[in-house]
Amino acid sequence: MEIDIVLKELQNQNKSVYxxxxxxxxxxxVIYANNFLFDQEASEDIVQEVFISLWENAKNIExxxxxxxxxxxxxxNKCLNYLKSLKVTDDLNVIDLNSILVLDEDLDLISEEEKTILYNxxxxxxxxxxxxMQQVFKLKFIENYKYEEIADEMGISVNTVKTQLKRAKVKISQSLVIILALLSIHS
Known part of the structure; x- marks a missing residue:
């Protein structure tokens, strides 16, 4: 469907199109939101809020x-606001990187080939x-474990989990600066 037609139908409160x-x-x-939040329920809530907002504000949307x-x-944006409300900071810009790697619409920022290179x-x-550190990182970002679950699984403290993750993010971000610079040279 053409965006203009869909938008017009949404503005007319067409329940079928919605x-x-x-x-x-x-x-x-929901999958995209969960890449920010690592919380399935919160991700579902945020996506539902987005659709409620879409329905309620359809007449004003451009x-x-x-x-x-x-x-x-x-x-x-709702995920970032949610994380801010929890006082979660992203000093290393991991969320922005994650956004680039997950969202197809950011292809003008980084090509499919570059995404693959970056991911590898x-x-x-x-x-x-x-x-x-590998185990902590994989449990958190691949298995979506919570800090306490990782600590229990590995027999370490929650602070150790947080420290390991912080060190992992630092190592990744330091290496990514070099990789991204090399990719931009070859572009």
Missing amino acids: KNVFNHFYKGL IKTSLKAYLYAMVR HILKIIETFPES
């Missing part, structure tokens, strides 16, 4: 790119971590 948009984007948006980009941007470099960086 339901189709919801069904088409919901699952992907979409300049695509509906998909608009919805993903709304989810990203991140995996290589993780492989250089000490065994315990």
Whole structure:
């Protein structure tokens, strides 16, 4: 469907079109939100809030790119606001990197080939971590464990978990600066 037609139908409160948009984007948006929050329920709540906002404010919405980009941007912004409300900071810009790696609409920032190169470099960086740091990192970011669950699983303190993750992020961000610089040279 053309964005203008879909937007017009949403503005006219067409429930059928709204339901189709919801069904088409919901699952992907929840996965995207979960990449920020690592909390399935909070991710679902945020995506539902985005769709409620879309329904309530459809008459005032101006979409300049695509509906998909608009919805993903709304989810990203709500996730960042949610994290701010929890006093979570992203000094290393891991969230922005994650956004680039996950969202298809950011292809103008980084190509598919560069995403693959970057992802493979991140995996290589993780492989250089000490065994315990690798395990903490994988439990947190691949298995979506909470700090307490990682601590229980590994028999370490929650502070040790946080320290290991902070060190892992520092190592990744230091290496990524070099990798991103090399990618921009080759562009």
